[in-house]
Amino acid sequence: MDNNKVIIYDVSLRDGSHAISHQLTKEQISKYAQASEKANIYAIEVGHGNGLGASSLLVGQSKLNDEVMLRTAKENLLNTKLGIHVIPGFATINNDIKKAIEIGVDIFRVACHSTEADTTQRHISYIRDRGKEVYGLLMSSHMTSADILLEEAIKMQTYGAEAIVLLDSAGSMLPHDVKERVELMSNNLKIPVGFHGHNNLGLAVSNSIVALDSGAKIVDASIKGFGAGAGNTQLEVLVGLLTKYDYKTNIDLYGVLDLATLADSLLLKEAITISPLSVVSGLSKVFSGFSKHITRISTKYNVDPRDVFFELGRQQVIAGQEDKIIDVAMKLSKTKGK
Amino acid sequence: MQKLKVCILGTGNIGTDLLIKILRSEYLECTLFAGRNLNSKGMSKALSLGIPLSDKGIDAIIENPNCCDLVFDATSASSHSEHAPILENLKKIAIDMTPAKIGSFSIPSVNIKDSVKHTNLNMITCGGQASIPMAYAISQVVDNISYIEVVSTISSKSAGPGTRINIDEYIETTQKALAQFTNCKNVKTIINLNPAIPSIDMHTTIYVQTDTLDLQVVKNSVNIMLEKIREYVSEYDIILGPEYDNGIIVLTIRVRGMGDYLPKYAGNLDIINCAAIAVAEEFAKEQNKG
Amino acid sequence: MNYFNISLDESIKIQELKNSEILVSGGTGFFGKWIVEIVTYLNDNLNFNIKLYLVARNNSKHINKIIEGRKDIVFIKNDIRNLREVPSTIEYIIHAAATPDNSIHMSNPIEVMDTISQGTKQILEIALGLDNVKKILNISSGQVYGILSSNMISEKNIGILDTNSINSIYPEAKRYSETLSIAYKSLYKLPVVQVRPFSFVGPYIGLEKPWAINNFIKDAIKFKKIRILGNGKPIRSYMYPTDMAWWLLNMLVDSKNGVVYNLGSSEGISLEKLALKIKAKVGIDIDIEILHMNDNSSIFIPDESLVKDKLNLDIKVGIDEALDKTIDWVLKEI
Numbered sequence: 008m009d010n011n012k013v014i015i016y017d018v019s020l021r022d023g024s025h026a027i028s029h030q031l032t033k034e035q036i037s038k039y040a041q042a043s044e045k046a047n048i049y050a051i052e053v054g055h056g057n058g059l060g061a062s063s064l065l066v067g068q069s070k071l072n073d074e075v076m077l078r079t080a081k082e083n084l085l086n087t088k089l090g091i092h093v094i095p096g097f098a099t100i101n102n103d104i105k106k107a108i109e110i111g112v113d114i115f116r117v118a119c120h121s122t123e124a125d126t127t128q129r130h131i132s133y134i135r136d137r138g139k140e141v142y143g144l145l146m147s148s149h150m151t152s153a154d155i156l157l158e159e160a161i162k163m164q165t166y167g168a169e170a171i172v173l174l175d176s177a178g179s180m181l182p183h184d185v186k187e188r189v190e191l192m193s194n195n196l197k198i199p200v201g202f203h204g205h206n207n208l209g210l211a212v213s214n215s216i217v218a219l220d221s222g223a224k225i226v227d228a229s230i231k232g233f234g235a236g237a238g239n240t241q242l243e244v245l246v247g248l249l250t251k252y253d254y255k256t257n258i259d260l261y262g263v264l265d266l267a268t269l270a271d272s273l274l275l276k277e278a279i280t281i282s283p284l285s286v287v288s289g290l291s292k293v294f295s296g297f298s299k300h301i302t303r304i305s306t307k308y309n310v311d312p313r314d315v316f317f318e319l320g321r322q323q324v325i326a327g328q329e330d331k332i333i334d335v336a337m338k339l340s341k342t343k344g345k
Numbered sequence: 346m347q348k349l350k351v352c353i354l355g356t357g358n359i360g361t362d363l364l365i366k367i368l369r370s371e372y373l374e375c376t377l378f379a380g381r382n383l384n385s386k387g388m389s390k391a392l393s394l395g396i397p398l399s400d401k402g403i404d405a406i407i408e409n410p411n412c413c414d415l416v417f418d419a420t421s422a423s424s425h426s427e428h429a430p431i432l433e434n435l436k437k438i439a440i441d442m443t444p445a446k447i448g449s450f451s452i453p454s455v456n457i458k459d460s461v462k463h464t465n466l467n468m469i470t471c472g473g474q475a476s477i478p479m480a481y482a483i484s485q486v487v488d489n490i491s492y493i494e495v496v497s498t499i500s501s502k503s504a505g506p507g508t509r510i511n512i513d514e515y516i517e518t519t520q521k522a523l524a525q526f527t528n529c530k531n532v533k534t535i536i537n538l539n540p541a542i543p544s545i546d547m548h549t550t551i552y553v554q555t556d557t558l559d560l561q562v563v564k565n566s567v568n569i570m571l572e573k574i575r576e577y578v579s580e581y582d583i584i585l586g587p588e589y590d591n592g593i594i595v596l597t598i599r600v601r602g603m604g605d606y607l608p609k610y611a612g613n614l615d616i617i618n619c620a621a622i623a624v625a626e627e628f629a630k631e632q633n634k635g
Numbered sequence: 636m637n638y639f640n641i642s643l644d645e646s647i648k649i650q651e652l653k654n655s656e657i658l659v660s661g662g663t664g665f666f667g668k669w670i671v672e673i674v675t676y677l678n679d680n681l682n683f684n685i686k687l688y689l690v691a692r693n694n695s696k697h698i699n700k701i702i703e704g705r706k707d708i709v710f711i712k713n714d715i716r717n718l719r720e721v722p723s724t725i726e727y728i729i730h731a732a733a734t735p736d737n738s739i740h741m742s743n744p745i746e747v748m749d750t751i752s753q754g755t756k757q758i759l760e761i762a763l764g765l766d767n768v769k770k771i772l773n774i775s776s777g778q779v780y781g782i783l784s785s786n787m788i789s790e791k792n793i794g795i796l797d798t799n800s801i802n803s804i805y806p807e808a809k810r811y812s813e814t815l816s817i818a819y820k821s822l823y824k825l826p827v828v829q830v831r832p833f834s835f836v837g838p839y840i841g842l843e844k845p846w847a848i849n850n851f852i853k854d855a856i857k858f859k860k861i862r863i864l865g866n867g868k869p870i871r872s873y874m875y876p877t878d879m880a881w882w883l884l885n886m887l888v889d890s891k892n893g894v895v896y897n898l899g900s901s902e903g904i905s906l907e908k909l910a911l912k913i914k915a916k917v918g919i920d921i922d923i924e925i926l927h928m929n930d931n932s933s934i935f936i937p938d939e940s941l942v943k944d945k946l947n948l949d950i951k952v953g954i955d956e957a958l959d960k961t962i963d964w965v966l967k968e969i
Contacts, residue, residue, distance in 0.1 A: 063533055064494045064552040064593055096536045099513040122540040123501060125509045125742040132738065132845065138858035158801050162741040167845055169864060169928070197929045198864060307590075323541040328498055330550040330597055333585055381692070381714045384753070400717050423693070506743040 013254045014225045016172075016201065017043060017051040017242060018234070020080070021092050022227075023274060025056035025235035025296050029069035033079050035273055039230075040083035042269050046262030050088035050114055053080040056235065056296055057326065058118065059091050059107060060098030065329050066296070073103065077110045090114035092144070094326075095126045100133050108137050116172065117163075118144035120325050121151040124159035128166045135167030142201070143168035147176040147325055149184060149292055153191045160192055160200075170199045170225055175214065176326065178207030178237055178285070179292045185217045193222025201225030204240040206232055207289025209281060211240040212248065219254055230263075230270040231278070236295035237285035243267040287313045291320030300329050308336040310343060348374035349629035352406060354428065355419030356380030358505075359442055359614060361387035362606035363417050364396065366622045372629035373622070377412050379405040380420075390606070403428050410435050414632075415625055418442060421507070422514075429465055438628055439465045440621050444514045450522045453623035454478040454573040460624050461631050471613035472497035472536060473519040474620045475549040475581075475600050477526050482570035483553050483587070483594060484527040486562045492554040493529050495519065498537040500544035503611035512536060544610035546601050548584075553594040560589050567596065577623035578616050579603065638838070638877050639676040646681050648947075651888045654684045655769075656725045660715050660758055661732035662689025663698050665876070666774060666832075666883070668839045670729060671701060671708060673880040678707050688725065690718055690732070697839075715754035723766050727887045730758045731774040736844045737805065744804045751808035752815070759819040759827075770826050770887045773816045777833040777899060777937060778806035787903075789938035790831070790895040813895075820893055828890045830883070833899030833937050836957050837876035838964040848873060851910055852965055855917045863925045867907030868932035874900040875952035875960070882948050889946050897937035900950045912955065916962050 020039055024031055036053060043051050053076050055061045055069045062069040069076070080089050091112050096119075098104060107115070115134045117127045127143060134141040143163030148156055160171040173188055180188075185202065192200040202218035204211035204227070215226045228245050232238030243263045249256055284302065288295055293316055301319075305312035318335045351373050353360045360380065364387075367375045378391040379399040391398055397412075399405035402420075406412065415438040418425045425445040432439045441448055448465025451457070455478055460466050468474065476495040484490055508515070519534040539545050567587050574581050580601035587596045602608065602615030657674070659667050667689055677683035686707055689698065692714040702708040711721070715732040732754050733747075734740075740747050755773065762768050781794035796803050796810070816827040834848070842849045848871070851861050882898055890896060904912075907925065914921040942948050952960075 063496075063535060064492075064554070065496050065535055065550070095512050096516075096538070099516050101513065101517065120538065120540065123509070123538050125506065126512055126538065128510060128738055128742050129513065132843075135845075135850075136843075136853070138854055138860065161801055165737050165741045165845065169926075197931060199928050323539075325537065325539055328537060328539065330496055330498075330548065333595070334597065337585065382717045384717065400719075427694075506746070510742065 011253050011255045013219060013256055014049050015242065015246065015256050015258060016090065016225055016227045017048050017229065018203070018227050018239060019051065019229040019242065019270070019274070021052040021054045021058070022056060022229055022235060022239050023233035024054065024069070026233055026238070026279065027276065028299065029055050029062065029067045031070060031076060033071065033075070036076060036079045037083045038269065038273055040080050040087070042266050044084055044087045046266050047257055047259045048087050049257070050090045051080070051084070052090040052092060052116070053077060054091050057094060057097060059093045060103035061094065074106060074110065077107060077112060081111050088113035090116060093117050093130065095119060095130050100130060104130065104133065108134070108139060112139070114140045114142065116142040116144050117168070118146050118174070121145035121148040121156055121159060124162040127163060131163060131166040131168050141168055142170040142172055144172045144174060146174045147294060148173040148188060149175050149177060149180045150323065153188045156188055157191050157195055160196055164196055164198055168198065170201055171196060172201035172203055172225060172227065174203040175205055176294045177288055177292045178205030178211065178295060179289045180210070180214060182210065182214060182217045185214045186221045189218045189221035189223050199224035201227065203227035205234065205295050206237040206239065206281060207285045207295060212245050215240045215245055216248070216252070231267055231275060233270060233274055233279060234295070236288055236298040237281040238279035284312055284316065287316045291316045293320045293324065294326045296326060297329065297332065300332050304332050304336045308340040310336050310339040314339055346633055348372060349415055349625065349632055350374055350376045350413040351415045351417065351625060352377040352379060352413035353417045353419065354379050354403060356382070356385050356387035356391065357419065358387070358607055359618065360417070360419040361390055362614070362618050363419065363621065364391055364394070365605035366618060368394065370622065370626060372626040377405060379403070403431060406435065406437070407431065414438065415440065415628055417621060417625070433464060440625060441465060441467045442617065442621060444470070444511060444518055446518060450525060451620070451624050452477050452526065453577055453620050453627070454570060455481050455526060457624060457627050461627050466624055468617050468621050469522045470515050470519045471499070471547065471617050472515070472534060472549055473522045474616045475547065475598055476551050477523055478570050478574055479551050479567060479596055479598065480523060480553065481526045482566045483563055484529065486566045487553065487555050487558045489557055490527065490529045490553055490555045492531045493523060493527055494533045494535070494552040495523060495549060496535040496537070497547065497549045497613070498539050498545065499547050499613045500610050501538045501540040502544045503608070503613055504538050544608070546599050546610055547612040547616070548597060548599055550595065550597045554592060555594065556592055558589065558594065560587070563587050563594060578619045580612065581616070637676065638672055641676065641681070641881070643681060646677065649884050649888050652683060652685055652884060655727060656686040656688065656722065657727040657729065658688040658690065658721055658725045659729045659731060660690045660754070662710065663691040663693065663695035664731060665835065665839055665841065666729065666731040667691065668697065669876045669880040670883065671698065673884060674708070675701070688721060690715060716750060716757055718757055718761060721761055723764065725765055726767050726769045728758060728762055728768065728771040729774065729883060730755065730771065735776070735805070736841070738845055740804045741801065744801065747804055748808040751812055755812040755815055759816060759825065762825055763823055768826065770828060770890065771816070772828050772830050772883065772886055773812060775813050775829050775831050776806060776809045777831045777897070777935065779810045779813065779831060781806065786934055787901055787936050787938040788897070790897055790941055817893065826892045828886060828892060829895040830886060830898050831895060833897065833935065834871055834873050835876060835879060836873040836961045838961065839876070840961065842965065847871070847906055848909065851913050852962060855913050855921050856965060856969065859918070859920060860922045860924065861910045861914065863906055863910060863923070865906070865929045865931045866927050867905060867910070867925045869906050870903040870934040870936060871906065871909070872900040872903050872936040873954055873957055874898070874950065875957040878950055878952055882942070885946055885948055891945070896942055896946070897939065899937040901936055901939045902950065902954055903934065903936045904954055912958055913962070916958055
């Protein structure tokens, strides 16, 4: 990689899925794919918010199945690569990954909670063995110290990952948290490091710059910040901002601004903003994807969702533990009743 | 009453925990604790308890076939694939704790009477033992189930390298058994590892999708099943539900371990051991009848 | 399939092995398989009458097929850590029980270190009980050299190994095994020799191990594409297993106790050139991508001078022939 070249990886059609309860349509996928191609985006990620094979009652069922979503995207992409998010424990090699390879997915991003890298060994090596690009993703890396993150990253590197991306799943990392982690990874790994920001505390874009300054070569972003809760790093803003820096994204500025205009009418029901709950999510360090579930369940049990967030944060729940929400809401409602 | 003579193959944590449970059992007697490594913690424990040991693995049984009638195989899937035909030839009952899946699926609270008709029983997975009885109880009183989903969360500390490298097998085995016992083809299993300290207990949530039900009847069926399960897993509790919302029945279970040899938070490992003991005891009871 | 072509004259060097009994731990691994190949050749063609004992914790279909009907090879299924008894007539031991698969080092580090440390202890204890043990080769690893800035690594150099790092799981355990075997030599005068293998390529190589050369070969054949993650500049060398097996048997008879010997080829080649050679062998329509993800240009090649001078051994199969033969074998296996 040239020293200044950075990859902006577009997660709009995957992380953004959370914002619309995973109800992406064929039209949304195909139109977005075509427009992203025009903007010269390196890769777009498509699928259910929790990735391949995640459509479930636990985290929400998607409107279209994985195969349809991926085929639709693939048909509308030429140079821009197609990526997917895969979490072992949700997806399996036999049921999900084999098909995705057959459909022609280019980049497989295998993710796990930031302390459980060894659960990705078989999946990363399977995909690598099939000649596909595979990244290792460490979710909720705000919850894990830098030294442990490095060990987990080294494991994934050994299994065959070609890049490691650190996810700030609750948008709770402060700039020095980002710097410490990204710097340590960049100095000790043989493969590039990436950063995936969320905007709960209004820091997504600036954290992404901090990440780049600390050695990251990949940054995840979403058009108009389209994503769970307070949303992701805003793609078009980041691209614009990077024109003021030495980092080369190869993305066409006008193209990505047009993409933003398109997204307004095509994807977003409402603008992505930092709601009070998002602030709470960032402060309590609870995965942003929980917001909708927490809102719904808190209403049902007549408890303050902010209390639910803080309690879940205290219990260190991780992505995939949505069933805990009901548990907590019920207990809080009983305490309230007393 | 004569105790059934049993042997444990595999002296790791599972095997050693089984040993402690057998020592408490009125129906079972451990006549051999066999593995490959005399230096293991489990072997030391067994030695301190005065149990006959061997580091010859299955050869110990081949050389002395009269030592036992039933064998718990807590080695590995590939080892059990080798052991199964040998045990079959020696006319031993095999209770397979591994993901080998050679024998019949066994869940004591669901099919214990049928289990004793077979000679190789597979104990499925921890999530399977926790969720399938309840899914089954619901499926018995609800028509038109369109989909069943089971989500288990276990503590990271209770999941060793063996579990972590076999997550796909875990999912596939649980799904297969879930479909078989509920007769519902459309099933999904999800597993999560949670690193929080202090380690969390095993939680399993069962979702059953149906548009017609009588919730009270479901609750009754679930409660009856709960009592059946508690006969062999004392710290099995329903912590939520059954509730019906938006066409979905939701039920959450918490399993705590007995803390015999495995830590208490490893309810996931404990439940599969408790289930295995229950099946073995049933064989013992049958033997005494006959 | 006859891989060897040892003449009667050449075999005089190792004639001391005639009618002897050799034990190989890790008997079903890469080293084990090749000792089987060379011993069966020597027995079938030159009347060496060696009795070979292979110890491994798992069966191997490959080994089972070869030894079927043969009385000169015995398979002992046992974990090296609790191997108790072996025939007291064994005179030579090649201790090769360990896995060089670094994915396993990452996912199961405690078991890896335990197998190497306890396993080495056990084999040395067993050696103590043998009446007439003549040589014990402790197959260590070239990784014990740690970080060195030399162009070719000679047995005298030892570099830095960060003990406080998960990257040191395997090399640190191997270092321990070396020192432990020296402790046994010191106390009991056991005839211990350290062998430090570097990299190999040849039939029976476990292609699933995540090494660059394996990836290049697999990717070239399956996907007509070779991806080099770094800059292609790191220099490696690859020994062909017929040389490896021949060297090992020579080390059994000629090596000096308490000495370290490198086992590998000093013919260095950059990863980029390696990719080009593989491309030339597999077919012309293969893309080579150099991704420049890092600027690593490390050199990992053994200095062969000691082995050349003292043991009169050299490399017979160069990298071109090694790659040719390996790729032919891979193509047949697929």
